[in-house]
Amino acid sequence: MSHEIIIDTEQSRELFMYFGLAVYYSQALEQQLANLIMLMKLADGKVPSEEDFSELYQRKLSSSLGQLVQEIQHNFEFSAEETAQLRAIWKQRNYIVHDYFKERIQETFTAEGRMRMIQELIEFKDQAQALETKLHIYTKELYAKIELT
Numbered sequence: 001m002s003h004e005i006i007i008d009t010e011q012s013r014e015l016f017m018y019f020g021l022a023v024y025y026s027q028a029l030e031q032q033l034a035n036l037i038m039l040m041k042l043a044d045g046k047v048p049s050e051e052d053f054s055e056l057y058q059r060k061l062s063s064s065l066g067q068l069v070q071e072i073q074h075n076f077e078f079s080a081e082e083t084a085q086l087r088a089i090w091k092q093r094n095y096i097v098h099d100y101f102k103e104r105i106q107e108t109f110t111a112e113g114r115m116r117m118i119q120e121l122i123e124f125k126d127q128a129q130a131l132e133t134k135l136h137i138y139t140k141e142l143y144a145k146i147e148l149t
Helices: 002-043 050-062 065-075 080-098 100-109 111-148
Strands: none
Touching: 002 050, 002 065, 002 080, 002 100, 002 111, 065 080, 080 100, 080 111, 100 111
């Protein structure tokens, strides 16, 4: 019996670890969106001074993922697939952060339930990480373009 308790405890830790990674990568995505928005504003000459840049950047860092997604969609041309990914991650992120354990608490009491939850969190983490990496590439490309002009 004590062996089952240890396995349950380790699996519970793994569940919370993947929850943390899911939140981490959603925040990394938020950061990358803020960076991309700021570079677009610089490229368009919409930030006249360093003080304006700092002030605007702080506001972007305080924006929610939803606010950043809405703004980036009006200013950056994503493919239809990227737009769908961004919206799906935004929706799933909100669910994970605000409702995940409230709605799934019963599943945390069984090994099978925790395993399903872990798999979902891994899938979300992988999707958010992949999109964040893609946005990082766009950010680097835009930065290089700005440096050339």
